[in-house]
Amino acid sequence: MRCVSISAVLIFTLAGSAFAATYIVNPDGTGDYPTIQHAVQAANDGDTIALTDGTFTGHGNRNVSYLGKAITIESLSGNPATCIMDCEGSAADPARAFEFSAGEPEGAALVGVTIAGGWMTDSPAGGAILCVGPCSPSITNCRFVACRDCAILCTNGSRPHISECFFYQNEGLYGGGIGSEEGHPTITDCEFLENTAYMGGGVHGHAGTIEVTDCTFLGNTATSWGGGLGLLYSCVGTITGCWFEGNAADDAAGALNIHFAEGVIHGCTFVANTAPDGGAFASGKVAFADLTHCTFWGNISSSGAALFCGEYQTTLENTVIAFNGPGSAIANAGDVILTCCDIYGNAGGDWVYGLEEQLGIDGNIAEDPLFCDPEDGDFTLHDASPCAPFTPPNPECDLIGAWPIGCDGTPVERLTWGAITGLFRQ
Numbered sequence: 211m212r213c214v215s216i217s218a219v220l221i222f223t224l225a226g227s228a229f230a231a232t233y234i235v236n237p238d239g240t241g242d243y244p245t246i247q248h249a250v251q252a253a254n255d256g257d258t259i260a261l262t263d264g265t266f267t268g269h270g271n272r273n274v275s276y277l278g279k280a281i282t283i284e285s286l287s288g289n290p291a292t293c294i295m296d297c298e299g300s301a302a303d304p305a306r307a308f309e310f311s312a313g314e315p316e317g318a319a320l321v322g323v324t325i326a327g328g329w330m331t332d333s334p335a336g337g338a339i340l341c342v343g344p345c346s347p348s349i350t351n352c353r354f355v356a357c358r359d360c361a362i363l364c365t366n367g368s369r370p371h372i373s374e375c376f377f378y379q380n381e382g383l384y385g386g387g388i389g390s391e392e393g394h395p396t397i398t399d400c401e402f403l404e405n406t407a408y409m410g411g412g413v414h415g416h417a418g419t420i421e422v423t424d425c426t427f428l429g430n431t432a433t434s435w436g437g438g439l440g441l442l443y444s445c446v447g448t449i450t451g452c453w454f455e456g457n458a459a460d461d462a463a464g465a466l467n468i469h470f471a472e473g474v475i476h477g478c479t480f481v482a483n484t485a486p487d488g489g490a491f492a493s494g495k496v497a498f499a500d501l502t503h504c505t506f507w508g509n510i511s512s513s514g515a516a517l518f519c520g521e522y523q524t525t526l527e528n529t530v531i532a533f534n535g536p537g538s539a540i541a542n543a544g545d546v547i548l549t550c551c552d553i554y555g556n557a558g559g560d561w562v563y564g565l566e567e568q569l570g571i572d573g574n575i576a577e578d579p580l581f582c583d584p585e586d587g588d589f590t591l592h593d594a595s596p597c598a599p600f601t602p603p604n605p606e607c608d609l610i611g612a613w614p615i616g617c618d619g620t621p622v623e624r625l626t627w628g629a630i631t632g633l634f635r636q
Contacts, residue, residue, distance in 0.1 A: 231258070232258040232259075232260055233249045233253065233260065234262065235262070237262070237264035244270065245270025246270060246283065247275070250274060250277055250283075251277065253279060253281045254279070257281050257282075258282045259283045260284060260286040261283065261285050262293070263285070265294045266294065267296050268298075271295060272295065272297045273309065275309050276312065277312055279314065280315050281318060282319040282320075282321060284319070284323070290323050290324045290351060290353045291353070293323045294323070294324045295324065297357075299329030299358075300329055301331055305329065305330075306328045306338055306357075307325040308320065308339045308340075310339070312345070313344050314345040314346065315346060316348065318345070318346075318347040319347060319349075320349045320350070321352070323353075324352065324353040324355060325352065326355040326356055327355075327357065328361065329357070329358045329359075330360075335382060336362060336389075337359055337382075338357040338380075339362045341364045341365065341370045343365065343366040343368035343392075344366075345368050345369070347371070349362070349371070349375060350373050351373075352375045353375065353376045353378070354377045354387065355379060356378070356379050360381075360383070360384065360385045360386065361377055361386070361387050361388065361405075362387070362389070363390075364393030364395045364418075365392060366393070367394065368393045368394070369395070370393075370396075372396070372397045372398070373396075374399045375400045377400065377405055378405070379404050379406075381406050381407065382405075382406075382407040383407060384410060384442075385407050385409075385413055386410070387400075387402045387411075387412045388413045389415075390445070391417065392416070393415075394419045397420070397421065398422075398423045401426045402425065402426065402427045402428070403428045403429060404429045407432055408434050409432055409434050409436050410432060410435075410436045410438075410439055412427045412430040413427075413438075414436070414439070414440045415441045416442045416443050416444075417443055417445055418444075419446045420441070422439065423449075424450070426453045427439060427452065427453065427454045427457055428456055428457070430457045431460075432458075432463075433460050433461075435459055435461050435492065436465075436467030437458045437463065437464045438454045438464070438465040438466055439454075439467070441467065441471040441472075442469050442470060444470065444471060446472045446473075447473045448474045449466070450478070451476070454478065454490065455480075455481040455483070456484075457484075458485060459484075460485075461486065461487075462485050462487045462488040463488045463491060464484045464488065464490055464509065464510075465509075466480075466491050467492050467493075467494070468498075469493070469494035469495065469497055470495060471498075472499070473493075473500070475504060476502045477502075477504065478501075478612060479507075479613070481507050481508055481509070481589075482507075483509045486513050487511055487514030487518050487537075487541065488514060489510045489511035489516045490506050491506075492519075493520040493522070493544075494521075497520050497521075498522055499519070501526050502527045502529065503611065504611070504612055506531040506534055507532055507533055507589065509534045510536070512536065513537065514537045514538075514541050515539060515540050515541035516534035516537060516540070519540060519546045523546075523547070524545070524546050525547045525549070526549070527548075527549045527550055528550045528607065528608060529551050529552075530551070530554075530579050530612075531551070531554075532578070533556065534556045535557020538556055538557075538560070538563060539553045539556040539561075540563065542563045548574050550574065550610055551573075552575050552577055552611070553569075553576060554575075554578055555578065561574075573604040573606050573607040575596055575603055577603065578596075579595055579597045579611060580596070580597075582616045583617075589612065589613045591617075592615070593618040595615070597611050598615055
């Protein structure tokens, strides 16, 4: 009987896999079903809805619900540039592309499409996609273009996995590209370009948790805090291996802001970000920040510092802060603890504002880090760099900064702040 029972289970499982269906939907209404929503209604768990190239518009091809099903909607070509969902949303006619709000499991997936023209005017936001927990969809290799209010919104414990996606010129109040309100998104290998919000131009997290790994933030803006990314009110964020360049905020934190929140930032690079204070980074009230193996270069603060560290604790370990300005390296309003850090060449001062006593102890130095080619974005180290692992004058410290040794031979020319600012003049 035991053998018969196991065989029956295997036959049932194989049969279920064999009968998973693929439905074709065309933009002109032909195919197996006339619209995406019609196909979703007919699909069962494990099925795939394949969208052919072209532009999908109109009723049934926007405001699509997955209906709690573990199905995949994907472009047949695998190319998001040629498979487009145009929501044609407006203030008078709000619309988004998809909604995950019926407990969709991890088997629910969206792959390889472009979503454009989403527009939501009322709560909840999510001009392209809304995720309401409990749900755990995966969103992969998609493009989000010119959507309002916030391209993807994650709320109420939703846990979407967002990877290899591109966010361009989206707008929002809290998060232009991705916003999370008590959600738990994981965001990997994504690019955020020229998105805008009141807080968190690229990504914003409010309560909950957020993991951002190997992402690029370029030219995003905030009219308040956090041009690239913002963590607010009880959010716990882990930011790893990210590149922040050319982001800006009108108030503070051109690249990354933490306020009433916690952030662990590891292996990130901050280049030419701009804000009146905290040109690259700022932590506000009741904020805990831990930065390790990061590199700050060329960030601009007109009236403050490249990093503004607020009233609570900020720790910096194995981090380089070099050639930023015109502000100082760090403005310190709280408890800042530095270990194995190199602060050098900042226009408004290096080890200043109460940090003087930490220079020369715990592996902290003030030496030119000798980047290989920073003008062209290469922040690897010359083999003669004092930031190389376990080298004088800090033989007790491992690698300082985000990048390893990358060149040898004649050391690079030592830069001045004036030469660096010239690189960014139009």
